[in-house]
Amino acid sequence: MYYYIFGKVIFMSEAKKTVGIYTLGCKVNQYESEAIGELFAARGYEILPADELCDVYIINTCTVTAESDRKARQVVRRAITRNPDAFVLVTGCLAQTAAETLARIEGVDFVCGNTEKCAVVDAAERLLASGCKNVHAEVRVASLEGAPFEPMRIQKFDRTRAYVKIEDGCESHCTYCIIPKARGAIRSKKPSDVLDEVRALTENGCREIVLTGIETASYGRDLDGYALIDLLEEVDRISGIGRVRLGSLDPSLMKPKFLERLASLSSLAPHFHLSMQSGSDRILNLMKRKYNTAMALESIERLREALPRVMLTTDMIVGFPTETEEDFLETLAFAKRAEFLMIHVFPxxxxxxxxxxxxxxxxPMEVRRERAARLASLEASIRRDILDREIRERPVCEVLFETCKNGYAIGHTDHFIEVTVKTNRDLHARTASVRFLTTDGNTIEGEEI
Structure with missing residues (x-):
């Protein structure tokens, strides 16, 4: 077997070379790792779990918090320790913002940023062809200014649910966030490319599509007269489409006409992520968020009127600079009123x-952690109340099952409640009607009808 690369014929051994891809962070990173994996597979490589012995390791990093940075460095070092002879290539948001730091880790061969993530494939082949690890890591990180949307697509997904990246970049420049520096300005994927990708995934048996991006709600802002809702309507018309889940929504989008069109979509799952970050108007202003709590609650009320079964999840940062106990209590009160199914809490x-x-x-960090624990406790209480209410008021629901293990099938309703059913039947990638029975506060246990 051989490949023609950079003007040279490269021969590979008959035994497939192996690649392990480790992904940290968001759904966009998960999508990009899947696309990179498909590129490797198309060239004859075997994709293995990243915790196995591999010839090549790709680490797709995140930098949203200091803990994300620490974990990324830890994963890189573990890959090097697992197989000192393997080629280690690092990409993603930490690679974009701190390339030299990663390049200084002994054993790293290649670092590239977010403008050309797919470069890791050719770089890996060059390294394999040379047979020698780099003494000093090659660094390829370009400026994000004016960067185009990097062409990527997937045709299959190992899980029942597939992510499709429709947008990259963020221009909000919230005061706490480094992501605009890691991802650049808003770039939307061409509608025709999104539709082709979703159509192919549907034809290949994918039962649920999640449209995602760095700032998904901004899709189309750089397109002429084409907005997110236009894309959703076109996706909804794809023949055979299953569930469509939207990665996130912004309160500023939820105007009456938008919600009217949203409610008319037959494939749309009634579950949305609202990235609130705080329930205190003073803190939201310091963060430079685009809304206050009154606007957010009004938007949530409108959304629930348009889609009565809708479930909402959110992110909250606690311990933002100058946050007082009063500010934090306002966040707790807001969370109660909004009734989020899940709150991702970050000190x-x-x-x-x-x-x-x-x-x-x-x-102080101890105050941040204490507030995070209190908000997490409230979140658990709210979720328990929501699940108890679902069992009482909507005891039968359609569930798309994703995994089957140890005599249980596990899946999600369209509004993103996790459901377990005791069964020996293989329900993977199947939809079944389930009667809700009981809850442990995190999931609902039911029985197949």
Whole structure:
């Protein structure tokens, strides 16, 4: 077997070379890793779990918090320790913002940023052809200014649910967030490319599509007269389409006409992620968010009127600089009123180069952690109440099953409630009617009808 690369014929041994891809962070990273994996597979490589012995390791990093940075470095070092002879290539958001730091880790061969993630494939083949690890890592990180949308697509997905990246970049420049520096300006994928990709996944048996991006709600802002709702309507018309889930929504989008069109979509799952970050107007203003709590609650009320079964999830940062106990209590009160099914709680993590990291009034870490625990406790209580209500008021629901193990099938309703059913039947990738029986506060246990 051989490949023609960069003007040279490269021969490979008959035994397939192996690649392990480790993904940290968001759904966009998961999509991009899947696309990179398909490129390797198309060239004859075997994709293995990243914790196995591989010839090549790709680490797709995240930098949203200091903990994300620490974990990324840890994963890189573990790959090097697992197989010191393997070629180690690092990409993603930490690679974009701190390439030299990663390049200095002994054993790293190649670092590239977010403008050309797929470069890891050709780089890996060059390294394999040479047979020698780099003494000093090759670094390829370009400026994000004016960067186009990097062409990527997937045709299959190992799980029942497939992510499709429709947008990259963010221009909100919230004071706590480093992601605009890691991802650049908003770039939308061409509608025709999105539709082709969703159509192919549907034809290949994918039962649920999640449209995702760095700032998904901004899709189309750089397109002429074409908005997110236009794309959703076209996706909805694809023959054989299953569930379509939208990665996130912004309160500023939820105007009456938008919600009217949203409610008319037959394939759309009634579950949305609202990235609130705080329930205190003073803190939201310091964060430079685009809304206050009154606007958000009004948007949530409109959304629930348009889609009565809708479930909402959110992110919350606690311990933002100068946050007082009163501010935090406002966040707790907001969370109760909004009734989020899940709240991803983050103690504030100052990111170097962001305005929030340099603000006075930094909240002690022990206070941040204590507030995070209190909000997580409230979240658990709210979720328990929601699940109990679902069992009482909507005891039968359609569930798409994703995994089967140890005598249980596990899946999700369209509004993103996790359901387990005791069964020896293989329900993977199947939809079944389930009668809800009981809950442990996290999932609902039911029986197949």
């Amino acid at each position: 504030f993590s100052g990111r170097r180069g962001t305005p929030a990291a340099a603000m006075s009034g930094q909240v």
